[in-house]
Amino acid sequence: MNPFIGPLYAIKGFNLIRRPGLRRYVLIPLLVNIVLFSAAIWLVASQFDAWMAQLLPQGYEWLEWLLWPLLAAAMLLLMFYSFTLVANLICAPFNDLLAEQVERELTGRVQGEETSLMQALRDSPKTLWNELGKLSYFLVRAIPLLILFLIPGLNLLAPFLWIAFSASLLAKEYFDYPMANHGYSFEQQREILKQHRIGSLSFGASVMVLTMIPVVNFMVMPLAVAGATALYLERIQK
Structure with a gap:
């Protein structure tokens, strides 16, 4: 897959969630995203200057023109990504259902038995447990990177x-929904994505950019679930 495949499938995800047959599966993730990202935008707007003053390293004033936009982007990513993890934790059962219905929309069938909304809710403890497992995987890798922001000199690379x-x-995060519906564990998913590193990173980067755009980030979660499902079915699935 080429590096431009990610933006193309992010756009395709947006077009998919607008289809009449999928709109009702988008409603709850969309509402949760609106609430959480509104809170994130308020927090960033109220604390941005104070955070930037703390992050800019002393003695590197001559590099401020370069460091300021990089640190600002990283801080926004940290804040919005944290809220994205919370949103996905809350909406995991509905995202599984949305991925399943996107598959039906694209292929006319689903893997295994079709899941109803009530079944998704009944399975929510298992789904939330899986999400917590992913969250622990992410945190173990995120904490060392966050520490770099506090170390003068090294925080230039952070x-x-x-x-x-x-x-x-x-x-x-988002490829997990369609791939889990096909029976792949999180470990198996990581191995498959390694074989499609450029395409998957391109998609992740596209979602990352959309996450930082106010108002657009309200739609990021359902858009990303739909786009990742389409990309998996059409380009990755063997």
């Missing part, structure tokens, strides 16, 4: 590493 890290984790 924004670049955090941006790459966020793209990778967002790809893993």
